[in-house]
Amino acid sequence: METMFGIAVDGVAYGMILFIISVGLSVTLGLMRVVNLAHGAFAMVGGYVASYAAQTAGLSYGLALVVAVALTVLATLPLERLLYRRIYGSANELAQVLLTIGLTFVIVAGINYLFGPTLKRIPLPEMLTGTVELGPKAIPTHRAFVIAAGAATLLGLWWLLERTDFGIRLRAAVDDPAMAAALGIRTERLYLATFALGTGLAALGGVLGAELLPLEPYYAIRYIVLFLAVVAVGGAGSIFGSAAAALALGIVDTAGKYLIPNFGEFFFYAALILILFRWPHGFFKGRAA
Amino acid sequence: MTSVAERPDPMSDPVSRHTPPAARRDLGWIGIPLVAAVGLAAYWLLPDDLALLTRIAASALFVLSLDLVLGYGGIATLGQAAMFGTGAYAAGIVAVNWINDPFAMLAAGGIAGGGIALATGALILHARGLTLLMLTIAVGQIVQEVANKARDWTGGSDGLSGIDPAPVLGLFRFDMFGRTSYLFALAVLVAGLLVARRIMRSPFGLACRGVREDPLRISAIGGSPKSYLVALYAVAGVFAGVAGALTAVTSGIVGLDSAGFPWSAEALVMLVLGGTGRLYGAVIGTAAFMGIHHILAASDPFHWMGFIGLFLIGIVLFLPGGIASGLERLGGLLRRKEDRA
Amino acid sequence: MPAEPVGSLEVVELRAGYGKTLILDGISFAVPTGGRLALLGRNGVGKTTTLATLVGQTTRHGGGMKLDGVELGGMNSSGRAAAGLGYVPQTRDIFKSLTVEENLVAGLKGRPRSALEEAYALFPRLGERRRNGGGELSGGEQQMLSVARALLGKPTVLLLDEPLEGLAPVICDTLMAALSKLDMTIVLVEQQVDRALDFADRVVFLDRGRVVHAGPAAQAKADPALLERHLGVALAA
Amino acid sequence: ATIKVGVVAPFSGPFGVAGKTFREAIEVYQAQHGKTVGNDTVEFVYKDLDQANPAQSKALSQELIVKEKVSFLAGYFFTPDALAVAPLIDEANIPCVIFNAATSAITEKSPRYVRTSFTLWQNTVPLAEYMAKQGIKKAVSAVSDYGPGLDGEAAFKTTFEKHGGTVVDSIRMPLKSTDFAPFMQRIKDSGAEAVYAFLPAGPTTLAFTKAFSDTGLKAAGIKFFGPGDLTQEPDLPALGDAALGVTTSFNYSRAHDSAMNKAFVAKHKEMFGSTDTVTFSSVGAYDGVHVIYQMIKNGGGGKIDGAKAVESVKGMSWESPRGPLTIDPDSRHVTQTIYLRTVEKVDGKLENVEKEAFPKQPDYGYKVAK
Amino acid sequence: MTKLLEVEGLAKNFGGLQVSADISMTLNAGDRCALIGPNGAGKTTFVNLVTGVIPPSAGTIRLAGRDITRLPAAERVRLGLIRSFQVARLFKSMTVREHLELAVLQRDRRTFRLFASVGKVAGLADEVAGLLDTMGLTQAAHTAVGSLAYGQQRLLEIALALAMKPKVLILDEPAAGVPHSESQRILDAIDRLPEDLAVLMIEHDMDLVFRFARTIVVLAQGRLLCSGTAKEIVADPRVREVYLGSRADAR
């Protein structure tokens, strides 16, 4: 019983971290229909900025987080103008894959050049080190913090996309950009804003998740499959879907590794296949479907 | 990115839009002899680089298999290496344990690749878009994990070594200089291209194109989209398996990487780079990518990644249909000039 | 732009098409404020292309179009919509992943949500289906939604591409009556020639990307030979 | 004349650091000992192989032989890449000096392999003996699920149980794991006093070590042992205090206290500005170059006969930055001193500080039937 | 007379919404029947139920005596139950000709030939040429459908249905977007079909309905309202109210 509880807690904590990093991808993929394989790269950039800000510039953790998100968004906005704008739309999927892989390569090479190949860390403040007791189970304070941040992100995003006119206009622009423009919706600005949202979330996830997914130049490539899995299981563009998927995968992965570590990898992918077999459009049928 | 996902946008590709299909087909026809001719020329011109050329030829066959599923079936996959790896291991295991004739190895690879494609295809091809992409990745990972666990047969992460293929037709030994390897690989590639072209111009190829565009419409004329896709996936699996076997024959070793995700992803990049739905685009893309990689990695291994990234971005921005579409456009221009003259 | 846009439309020697393909080969017509123009012609002559060019969805190769004297050519689609164009495309272009209500909100152009009631009053059917997905609607319901969505933006010039297609005759009656009451400039493309001619005050016939006849609607209606020549039909007696 | 040495290693990609350490060490060696041997100039030609990919490894090696006409092959970070060239070096009669790839079985596949790195068996056997001697009765092994990991697991189990200990759980962890909390839970539940862990150097070791202290295992007094890959020098700054007190066994530590090592580290710092990347693979390459130089010397100039060259260095002994080395005439693998180290802060910088030395350790894994 | 299509007690709910309720009707060989009704009455839904695109909540469907209620859509097509779509649904990058080739090959189950060439399949070219001619599409044969005017797409939609050699042909608003001049083509094509098959047409264009139909069925709010000849229907006040409006007088 206690073990089950332990697995559940660990799984939820892991899941929330997956959620916070992947939800930005769900936004760009589901809402803008951009297969943004550079999502991991943006997350990594956020992490590196925070690491630099905290370690070299000596900012506090909170401040470093804000700076990282802001700088990442600012740095990637020109990319939207110059690159992404040309590949919007589901018809361009292959071009998207190629372009974002190319971009990822460039970012990886750049980070490698600037910061070197070794692992980087973002020092945690005193407050977030140590553990909190959750019944019989102790979980690291930092993870508890991430869970809270994830929940806040979840609610905020849901409200923004489902309840505001911005959300409606955005979804209209995604569904049929030409018609949306003909109705007077400024699709270009909307896309810019949404892109910024997506990269901001990526950076946030990169910083908050750095304890689990350590920062190094190949971060950008190493974890992208994991993020895609969350988005696919959740249903692209569905915020609640991403959360449900991240938690489900987190728990499955944790349980698999605990119970049958030798076949941990099998277990995870077999579960993925089963879930996608049962829900081919993801838990919450994706917007793009 | 689900239902409409894999359709190439007719608007983004002005050439295919306005060239009558017949003209495009003609270019396709020149493509294959051209591959053979350039391949042979390379044999004489670059005798010291046969190792690289052999890898390009075998990889091109693999990328070709991906073109079959993606370019003609609209199946976006990041798990094609599962078939490649299965074919490679099958060929290797057959060679190590039973018979090391290169053709027998190719046959084993083809059967294994086709078999695994048939089995997994039937399981996953109900899905589309991102879901399918994930499923293919998952299948790839599982195949790789099986290969890792079956150490007794596959050598696990150490790789399956000790593959020593017999001389081709009992005459041509696989030498250190790679002459036999290269010519053998080139011949298999050209044969593969011919067969693929044949299949894609058949009624089956036509039906597959229909499925790619609108599977529901296919069922409305009485076809079963899934059975076409599964068949196509299996056919492509045979190609991928043969490509894997070809690599096993020419390199004498099979590693876990041959079934890995990076290899699938790289193949996708090479295909899109070359241009989908053309067959010879696969060859162009593979040659361009691996050639450039080779040159960059030799001159500046630390930063080649950045350069190749810029190159990919450049292709998307300036040659949206891939290199092959650029060539077609060039061809179109020349022809128009001729017409005027 | 004048303080109060009133909606006169002028098209001069317009040449446009898709990419390099030229479809419209020099089209000119004008609609005065509050005017109603029927744009008729056989299949594929370029009616849809004309309207799509006006809203900025095609490639313009030459010529111009002015709304209240302001040239539209340099603006993008959303700019033209802001300038007062409203558009009901032939293919309806419902946002399939949005609910009916959200589809309407997307057309509000900044007006308050209370304005949605106007749409539900015009087509009660939409009110009943407001929570349904746009993709779930029947063909005719989609047509209603498309028209209602365009009207909610209070355009000064309304471009209608076969708005009656797929509507039950009673609904056609309702819609035409509602359109007749509108106080805006309207360009109507329609296959139901009799209804179109009843509605419009002027008519333009297109053929292969050119204007082949322009004149008062009433005159055209009374001239079976003319209709026969440009449309290949005589009106049902 | 010029004698070329082809080096195949990852210079880009996730393991790019490894190639970098090779190259730097080679350049340090050449700066210290000159680029010539007798009348011959030794020139290194590098080929990038970014990840384990035996087919590519073979193609690159083939190109080095055919096009570059190298007299030696060297490098090879991963086992399959090293294994792939066995038929080639036999056919071309070229010695192949392995700077890293650590599976014992490699040198069995061709008489032309010489290895100057280490094997998992070599590192693990003395460590397991040490653990048993510390009075540890119950231990868990947790290794990455791939060749070297399985070697480590087997070496640990055999040795530890031979000395009276019990391995209560053998956990194999997927190579790509990111979250280690469940494994920690399992280790905790097993009731072991100590854990023997092996993961390849990189992000996973970091996450593992962090998880070990985060989930309270460290606080619960469970001891943490493993081969030195876990705390390799380039990762230490990122590991931070989580690594303090981790005990590892390895053939080299940057902090090794010897004149030769000081000279090596100093020269490295002089040439490349920092010693952050000095680690086990550096000395693997450094000593590998030494062996190559020796083979050239023994050949007396001119063309290299692979078989004879290898023969000439069997049993060769010398002093390296890591300590005394001998090439075992049987296995052609270096017999060396294995050090027991603990991570400590030295001048504010984390270092693997040597606590004990186990001299003359051979490759215990050579020809162990599997 | 042979009963080709029999529908009994067909019903469909979407969530709580009853879209079709207790629909029963029969189509006999030779029938030319029109299905009319207000927007959202459930006509397309009815077609979707009959053709197997969506499963019914209740009821049975029989084709030539065989119960096909549970058969998948493609299976029904192979049995000769063919439909056209209300909104043209075509393969955008394929040419008109390729559409028809595909349809004919599919009908004859010759699509799994991997090594034959489309151009050399016996009899194919002639049949396709005939179909192109029937619908006046010969000129457009090599045009990709994506750049075809909408009206021509509608004609191709019908040509596809004809290519399948149907037993029961269901046309969902075949003339929507087709001008009167061209709609005659559609009627001509239908006239040339073998007498012994049944055609069901959904259409809002009353001229076309009256020219085509021998019987008319009216659907309203998911239920059958009435059926009869054109005269009877026009005379029915209920039909005038829910559907025809001013058009009743235009006749």
Ligand SMILES: Nc1ncnc2c1ncn2[C@@H]1O[C@H](COP(=O)(O)OP(=O)(O)OP(=O)(O)O)[C@@H](O)[C@H]1O
């Ligand atoms: N997206 C497109 N790309 C290229 N050509 C097109 C495209 N859409 C239409 N066309 C061509 O433009 C011409 C005019 O088409 P348009 O749709 O404007 O005709 P229309 O008068 O509206 O006909 P209909 O009555 O059938 O709607 C046609 O010949 C058609 O083939």
Ligand SMILES: Nc1ncnc2c1ncn2[C@@H]1O[C@H](COP(=O)(O)OP(=O)(O)OP(=O)(O)O)[C@@H](O)[C@H]1O
């Ligand atoms: N998937 C669905 N979910 C919910 N409601 C649906 C769905 N499909 C159809 N409906 C509803 O069922 C009703 C009947 O739709 P149907 O398309 O059958 O009408 P129709 O008679 O063909 O109308 P039209 O003449 O306008 O094409 C409509 O009100 C529609 O909103």
Ligand SMILES: [Mg+2]
């Ligand atoms: Mg039109």
Ligand SMILES: [Mg+2]
């Ligand atoms: Mg309908």
